[in-house]
Amino acid sequence: xxxIVDIPSGQVVTNDVHQITLDFGQxxxxxxxxxxxxxxxxxxxxxxxxxxxxxxxxxNNAVYEAGFSTDAGSYAEAYHRLFDRLDWLExxxxxxxxxxxxxxxxxxxxxxxxxxxxx
Numbered sequence: 001x002x003x004i005v006d007i008p009s010g011q012v013v014t015n016d017v018h019q020i021t022l023d024f025g026q027x028x029x030x031x032x033x034x035x036x037x038x039x040x041x042x043x044x045x046x047x048x049x050x051x052x053x054x055x056x057x058x059x060n061n062a063v064y065e066a067g068f069s070t071d072a073g074s075y076a077e078a079y080h081r082l083f084d085r086l087d088w089l090e091x092x093x094x095x096x097x098x099x100x101x102x103x104x105x106x107x108x109x110x111x112x113x114x115x116x117x118x119x
Contacts, residue, residue: 018052021106039106048100058085 003015014020025040040048062082069075089099098104 018106025106037104039104041101041105044101044105048106051100052106055085055089058082 001015002017002020004013004020005011006013021039025038058081062078062085066075066078066082069078093099
C-alpha cells in the first residue's frame with residue numbers, strides 16, 4: 001500500500017490512497033516530471049469518483065459484509081452485489097485498457113478499503 005512518509009521522523013503521514021491520488025493529481029502538479037500522466041483529469045473527475053464509489057461499495061464492502069454475515073440472506077445479497085460488480089468490471093475492461101479514459105488515472109478496480117472522498 002502506498003504511503004506518504006515524513007523522512008526525518010520515519011512516521012507515516014498518510015496511507016489514504018484516495019487522498020494521495022488527489023494530492024498528486026491536484027496539489028503537486030508543479031513537481032511532476034515532463035509527460036507525467038494526469039491522474040485526476042478535470043474532464044474525468046466525476047466518472048473516476050463515481051466508479052471508485054461504486055467499486056468501494058460493491059467490492060470492498062461486499063467482501064467484508066459476506067465474510068461477517070450471520071445469515072444466508074445477508075451473505076447472498078453481498079455475494080450477488082460483489083459478483084455483479086466484478087462482471088461489470090470484466091465487461092468494461094474487456095474493451096478498454098484502462099478503467100477510466102485512455103491513459104492511467106486514479107480510477108482503479110479495487111480500493112484499499114478507504115472510502116472515496118466526497119466530490
